[in-house]
Structure formats: C-alpha cells, structure tokens
Amino acid sequence: MVLKLRKKVDALPGCPMSKCMDLIGGCWTPEVLWSLSEGSRRFSELRRDNPFISAKVMTSRLRDLEQRGVLTRRVIPTSPPTVEYELTGVGKELLPAIRSIVDVGTRLLLRDRENELSGKKGDKQSLL
C-alpha cells in the first residue's frame, strides 16, 4: 500500500474529508481497518492477514489508531501474552468508507479484466 501519514499536520477543523482521512489515511491503515472489520483480532493474526506490513509499521499504525480512538488494545495476561485489537464505535463508523474503497477497487479490476478479454489493452477509448 501506498499511503503515508504525517503527524505534524492536523485535520482541517470542520472539513469532513480531512476529518475522515485523518483517521484512515496513513500507510497500510485501510488494510488494518479492513482486517478488523469482522471483529477483534490479535497482533499475529493481523500480521498474517497482511504479510506485506512490517512489524514496525504494524505496531506504529495500531498505536496511532488506538490513540485516535479508532480501536482498543486489550492485553490478556497469559504467557506468552495475548493482545486483542478491536474497533471502537468511531472505528466502526469508518467501515462504510473502507468498504466503498474495496467496492470501487473490485469494479476497477473487473473493468481491467473485461478490457483485456476484449483486446482493448491500451485503447484510450476504454478509459472514457
């Protein structure tokens, strides 16, 4: 994934897009939210869900999201320790946006496949 997050820049007050992007924007953030959309998950599960996210970034993203009130982190004192991540109410409110992104992506992939089948590769007309 291709999103980065800048901590120095705050969301523009009163701007809806800014408000939402402040929470879902950030490298790999949409993926993490997507993994949590079905329910709580543990750190290692999240890592297996998204093998391209390094441990460092995963940790960093989870901490960010926790601090912003998007998810909760619950440590279960077993040995080895278990940690459960779960979306908060705010986190769940983000899901329609995430789903919409996935839907659009699905449609675009379909479009690609159709264009390939009909030999329109590189056909500018197919873009319009």
Added chain:
Amino acid sequence: MVLKLRKKVDALPGCPMSKCMDLIGGCWTPEVLWSLSEGSRRFSELRRDNPFISAKVMTSRLRDLEQRGVLTRRVIPTSPPTVEYELTGVGKELLPAIRSIVDVGTRLLLRDRENELSGKKGDKQSLL
C-alpha cells in the same frame, strides 16, 4: 491533508483495495478528485478550491492522475493559456469512494458536536 504517495510501490495485483488506493492515495489526491467531481475545472480554479495545496504538489498530483488515466488535461491555446482538467470514466468510478469518505467525515463531525454539546468531552464511553 495527510496522505503521501510512493511511486516505487506498485499496487498489489488482484487486490481491490490496493487497486483503488493506488489511484486515490497520495497527498491531497482525494481533495483534487472531489473538486473535479462536479465537472471540469481549470488549474487556477483547483488552486482556489484548495488553498492549502501548493502549486508544486497540485501539478505533481494532476500529472500523476493523468498518467494513471484518472483525468484528462486539455490545453486551450488562448493567451494566457487555459488548461482544463476533467475526470475520465475511471476517474468517475472513484467518486463513490470519495463521497463515502466525505459522508463518514460528516458523520464523525456531527458526532463530535453532539458530544461537545452534551458535555461528553473526554468521555471514553462516547467512543464505543
């Protein structure tokens, strides 16, 4: 806004989210798409729509989007020259995702305001 774009990282083939984020991800990209959602706009109009986007980034983002087939750039040879940007079919397919992001942001802002009015500032319960 708080998104960056990395050109070296390609979209994961066959991944819907990656496919979509590859197009809408990037600093200020959602804002630009939003500005173009109602129809074509000129460079200076886009700049006025989004006074926080520097000229350099605006140009860079528009070029990226053009290259990815999200929008078209049409130069009208007047003096001073006029340039019109307009979403392609692919670009228009992105709009549901953008709208969803704005909707979610709007709902979150409303939620904030309600919590402020009812004096729930800092009330953890209001997050769940």
Added chain:
DNA sequence: GATAGCAGTTTCCATTTGGTTACTGGAAAA
C-alpha cells in the same frame, strides 16, 4: 537442548516528500 510462537522494540538507513521561494512570458486591466 533447540526451536517456534507471542508481541513487540531498537537501531540504522535511504528515500521520499512536500514546502518555499523565485522565475517564466505574454496579455489584459488599472
């Protein structure tokens, strides 16, 4: 005894990135 798994943390690195400022050249308006 060695390894694997849990949930990270730490260090080091290169790269990317966006911001800022200055500049273009022609035309129209003040």
Added chain:
DNA sequence: TTTTCCAGTAACCAAATGGAAACTGCTATC
C-alpha cells in the same frame, strides 16, 4: 507603466517515513 493573471517549472531543504535486521523474555513443543 506597473500590476495581475494564467499555468506552471526549477532548485533547495528538512522532516518524516517505511524497510530490514537483530534482539527481548517467556513458554510450550519437538
């Protein structure tokens, strides 16, 4: 005559960021 507008471009900078690899302590399993 100077300024403004159009649509950018070029150069320089510092900050932020993600990746890779090594390491932690503890337990259960092979």
